[in-house]
Amino acid sequence: MSKMHIKMTVNGKSVETLAEPRELLIHVLRERLDITGPHIGCETSHCGACTVDMNGKSVKSCTVFAAQANGADVTTIEGLGTPDNLHVLQEMFKEHHGLQCGFCTPGMITRAHRFLQENPNPTEEEVRFGMAGNLCRCTGYQNIVKAIMAAASEMNAAREAAQ
Amino acid sequence: MNEMTPTKSERAAALKGLGTSRKRVEDSRFTQGKGNYIDDIKMPGMVFGDFVRSPYAHARVKSINAEKALELPGVIAVLTAADLEPLSLHWMPTLAGDKQMVLADGKVLFQGQEVAFVVAEDRYIAADAIDLVEVDYEELPVLVDPMKAELDDAPILREDIADQKAGAHGARRHPNHIFTWEQGEKEATEAVLSGADVVAEETVYYHRTHPCPLETCGCVASMDKVNGKLTLYGTFQAPHVVRTVASLLSGIAEHNIRVVSPDIGGGFGNKVGVYPGYVCSIVASIVTGVPVKWVEDRMDNLMATAFARDYWMTGKIAATKEGKITGLWCHTVADHGAFDACADPTKFPAGFMNICTGSYDIPTAYLAVDGIYTNKAPGGVAYRCSFRVTEAAYFIERMIEVLAIKLDMDAGELRKINFIKKDQFPYNSALGWEFDSGDYHTAWDKAMKAVDYDGLRKEQAERVQAFKNGETRKMMGIGLCHFTEIVGAGPMKNCDILGMGMFDSCEIRIHPTGSAIARLGTISQGQGHATTFAQILASEIGISADDITIEEGDTDTAPYGLGTYGSRSTPVAGAATAMAGRKIRAKAQMIAAYLLEVHDNDIEWDVDRFVVKGAEERFKTMKEVAYASYNQEIPGVEPGLEAVSYYDPPNMTYPFGAYVCVMDIDIDTGEHEIRKFYALDDCGTRINPMIIEGQVHGGLTEALAIAMGQEIAYDEMGTHKTATLMDFFIPTAWETPHYETDFTETPSPHHPIGAKGVGESPNVGGVPAFSNAVNDAFRAFGVNHTHTDMPHDHWRIWKTARDLGMHD
Ligand code: FES
Ligand code: FES
Numbered sequence: 001m002s003k004m005h006i007k008m009t010v011n012g013k014s015v016e017t018l019a020e021p022r023e024l025l026i027h028v029l030r031e032r033l034d035i036t037g038p039h040i041g042c043e044t045s046h047c048g049a050c051t052v053d054m055n056g057k058s059v060k061s062c063t064v065f066a067a068q069a070n071g072a073d074v075t076t077i078e079g080l081g082t083p084d085n086l087h088v089l090q091e092m093f094k095e096h097h098g099l100q101c102g103f104c105t106p107g108m109i110t111r112a113h114r115f116l117q118e119n120p121n122p123t124e125e126e127v128r129f130g131m132a133g134n135l136c137r138c139t140g141y142q143n144i145v146k147a148i149m150a151a152a153s154e155m156n157a158a159r160e161a162a163q
Numbered sequence: 164m165n166e167m168t169p170t171k172s173e174r175a176a177a178l179k180g181l182g183t184s185r186k187r188v189e190d191s192r193f194t195q196g197k198g199n200y201i202d203d204i205k206m207p208g209m210v211f212g213d214f215v216r217s218p219y220a221h222a223r224v225k226s227i228n229a230e231k232a233l234e235l236p237g238v239i240a241v242l243t244a245a246d247l248e249p250l251s252l253h254w255m256p257t258l259a260g261d262k263q264m265v266l267a268d269g270k271v272l273f274q275g276q277e278v279a280f281v282v283a284e285d286r287y288i289a290a291d292a293i294d295l296v297e298v299d300y301e302e303l304p305v306l307v308d309p310m311k312a313e314l315d316d317a318p319i320l321r322e323d324i325a326d327q328k329a330g331a332h333g334a335r336r337h338p339n340h341i342f343t344w345e346q347g348e349k350e351a352t353e354a355v356l357s358g359a360d361v362v363a364e365e366t367v368y369y370h371r372t373h374p375c376p377l378e379t380c381g382c383v384a385s386m387d388k389v390n391g392k393l394t395l396y397g398t399f400q401a402p403h404v405v406r407t408v409a410s411l412l413s414g415i416a417e418h419n420i421r422v423v424s425p426d427i428g429g430g431f432g433n434k435v436g437v438y439p440g441y442v443c444s445i446v447a448s449i450v451t452g453v454p455v456k457w458v459e460d461r462m463d464n465l466m467a468t469a470f471a472r473d474y475w476m477t478g479k480i481a482a483t484k485e486g487k488i489t490g491l492w493c494h495t496v497a498d499h500g501a502f503d504a505c506a507d508p509t510k511f512p513a514g515f516m517n518i519c520t521g522s523y524d525i526p527t528a529y530l531a532v533d534g535i536y537t538n539k540a541p542g543g544v545a546y547r548c549s550f551r552v553t554e555a556a557y558f559i560e561r562m563i564e565v566l567a568i569k570l571d572m573d574a575g576e577l578r579k580i581n582f583i584k585k586d587q588f589p590y591n592s593a594l595g596w597e598f599d600s601g602d603y604h605t606a607w608d609k610a611m612k613a614v615d616y617d618g619l620r621k622e623q624a625e626r627v628q629a630f631k632n633g634e635t636r637k638m639m640g641i642g643l644c645h646f647t648e649i650v651g652a653g654p655m656k657n658c659d660i661l662g663m664g665m666f667d668s669c670e671i672r673i674h675p676t677g678s679a680i681a682r683l684g685t686i687s688q689g690q691g692h693a694t695t696f697a698q699i700l701a702s703e704i705g706i707s708a709d710d711i712t713i714e715e716g717d718t719d720t721a722p723y724g725l726g727t728y729g730s731r732s733t734p735v736a737g738a739a740t741a742m743a744g745r746k747i748r749a750k751a752q753m754i755a756a757y758l759l760e761v762h763d764n765d766i767e768w769d770v771d772r773f774v775v776k777g778a779e780e781r782f783k784t785m786k787e788v789a790y791a792s793y794n795q796e797i798p799g800v801e802p803g804l805e806a807v808s809y810y811d812p813p814n815m816t817y818p819f820g821a822y823v824c825v826m827d828i829d830i831d832t833g834e835h836e837i838r839k840f841y842a843l844d845d846c847g848t849r850i851n852p853m854i855i856e857g858q859v860h861g862g863l864t865e866a867l868a869i870a871m872g873q874e875i876a877y878d879e880m881g882t883h884k885t886a887t888l889m890d891f892f893i894p895t896a897w898e899t900p901h902y903e904t905d906f907t908e909t910p911s912p913h914h915p916i917g918a919k920g921v922g923e924s925p926n927v928g929g930v931p932a933f934s935n936a937v938n939d940a941f942r943a944f945g946v947n948h949t950h951t952d953m954p955h956d957h958w959r960i961w962k963t964a965r966d967l968g969m970h971d
Contacts, residue, residue: 001287020287031285036203037196039428041377042461046888049377077196086194094190097857101689102193103377103428109194132895135888137377137429138689140860141896 006070010035011079019066025059026050028066029076037077037106041135048134051107052076058114060133077106080113088158089113089151098147100138108134112148120159122152174770179709180702181916184853187694189687198426201381201398206454209383210239212440212447213289214463215279215296217271220307220538220881221318222300224267227279232295237288239451241296242280242443244268252442255412258435258660259512260331261341261503262323263541265439271300272320272501273540274883275466280443282455305881309475309498309535312339320501320536330503332512332534341503341534346517347594352529355490359481363566368952369554371473371498371539371875373465374546375891376688378428380468381458384444388452392419397441399424399716400434401726403684404660406718408437413445424716430688431865432544433469435506435728465886469506470539470875471546473498474516474554480562486572488581491528491593493519493558499534502541506728507550508658508665514550515649517594521559522603522647522819523581528593538881545728547865547926549650556646560931564643564938565949574939575616578645579607589912596649598817599911602845606907607645610821610843613905616641619825627943636831642824642936646928650920651734651816660725666811667736668722669743671700673804675793677786678710681743684724685736686716690922691854692732696740698850699916703744704751705771705785722807733850733920734911739810741915746806750792754804755783757797816911816919820844822928826936830969833961835871835937837900842928845907847919856904859925863902866929868894870937872956892954944969 003018041047045063053075081087115130229241244266247253283289304318325338332342382397410417440457447455475496513532567574582603590598655664668684697708755773775781792804825839872892910917
């Protein structure tokens, strides 16, 4: 099958690759660009393991053709923090035991990162609803919710301090 | 001593040993997207395998034509049973003493069965090629209902063994019958039943479900023909067993096989078995000479690998008028699907179903389990439980409730009357187990007090009245459960898998500068072994957990072990870790005595050092001893500081717990709302409370899923109806309640540190608690209403209300 030329910004870097028009974004990220943070749990847009941020929105990258991402600005878990400067969410997930096997974690954190921009002051109920597109089989969500609430207050405190 | 000298308790705290909620060392890589799961593995020249699967539940395979597929550019090979037969790999042994087709050999026995293995340059081409493989099927009559398996007109499924009058577990009375497993005393139990004041009877179906970890199963097989070595990466809960099986099957010597379990995205029993995908990938790598990756998609996973449960349990429970239980009888029909691919210890074809006397002192009992073949996927794995313990706990915890109705007694009170008492431990159950320890009354009373049980019952009675007055349409259910688990399989005298005794192992090396590495025969799938095993060791050898690396999952480096499932890692490998640590300490003591110029007996262990008795300012820390062991000649002592321990547990461990679920159900919509869930667990010594609580939250949520909606369902044609996450229920954060956790601590008397294991308790205890809550909500309505089967989805709850006339 003939391939098309795809250009995207991924985690702040511009990348180019050839891919078939039918290829899904998750496969292009993982197979062609070696970005293996986002995972595959279903390929039917139910589990959220493949969640990435695309043009300021959370998307399930198994439900987006790479062709649709042409020209897009994509952020994956790899783009959220660095080993020396972790994102608050990364720290809080560790602090509050918000992960076990870790398979859902990249999608969870990437979704939470966007969610907290949509709603910087969520209630626990709102977190549960806002995160309902991401499944976790290990944690029962309780500590994920805790981690996200903790990250929200840390981020708000930092914001206030900056003002 | 000056102010800067750390106190004993400061030194102990610095170790981050037993009892600390140490943060997990695994999390840095997982939170940064740097985990290394099977699908992340890429090797030069690697190609992809995928299966042509059967659309039919039962059919003859008349021909397979791969010509068109092979013409597609990028397709490298198409393997069928005919290709595997010369290698004797078209069938393989199952862990349950049966055999299973690797690729369809003349017929298919369940929908989704592996028919041909396509190897292609990428996964898209493989998927295209699957559509091009032409298979000519001739449909056969389908057997879906195990109760009809032995009727005259039942189709014979396993023609390969139709004439065999005996299988791995004794006599077979019909071609569709696999085994009958009997425990306890039949006549004595029948006598008790016939003479009893009260007998309650019920048939309780524990429906078919699936572990469904977020990561599916997969592997990468790489045959290095130059060196004759096979490397197999895969989602294996038991890597060493896989190596042995791979060697026996392929004929490749075991030292030439390296099996590696990378990070595993959840297992819950799904990743214990050996699947056709592994065998085909190995063969394909041998044939093509390049690495071959096979990773299931979700549909493959739900259709073909490792279902769980599917037990039809008919029970009779006898008691005196006062509620003292006198006998228990259970007959179970176990639907195993097309091949008996249970992952149970060899001598236990129905796992530890004979723990079904639960937490109660039941003097006489009898259990029979009939294993049956049907046209469904093979398996019967322990989904977050120790070998059928969830089925057993669900059975007895439902039977208690049914008996309470029959006796017109409070179900909590009935439990209390019948609990095994603290002074009865070690307790020998009527079905053959020796319960090591327990204190059920204390746990129960604590739970009842914490939830204000009497208050709840009062509120419930008021609600019933309000309903009768037409003031509410929401009923309230109180789901009680007191479970006893049996984990830590197990003693070699009665537990093995494929002949391998179920010991486990740990090997420790202390480095000269006083840090360490420990390798184990287990493999974490999210349980946090790298964190908790280091804690066990820290407390044993006085080196901080932060200075200990835990490594698992590589058979080239780790000592042989039986892997991680059935909550066995802490009871068995955790014990091996402690014992290996003690060996280190014994050698270190000799070195320290030499350095301190005193006799071995004149020094004693003190947190992280050996001190001279009565002169604690004279000491050698473990760190100093480690250095000395490498740089100083010590008479009569070999250099270095290493130890290995293979631990054969003397008994199982018996964690227990008391759970209470309070649920409102809307009788017009069938929706439920969990108002409260209280979980008290007693897992013996608590290694890391943070991790224990996380395990409890997770296990309860899997229990919630199973009880309230999750099922693997087939229609009468054997068509799988729940093969996507649209149909197969996994609760989201929104549907999942908040849990309250609590504990008591009754250490195991035979485990070196008293730990019992916890990972599976919440699933074992959670399912009955949720189900009992639903059933309890209806207790006041309809005298004959004692039980409704799971899953309690909205429709079923609504239907119960309707059947009880509550909509009239
Ligand atoms: S893999 Fe994309 S939602 Fe599951
Ligand atoms: S941590 Fe395992 S799926 Fe969420």
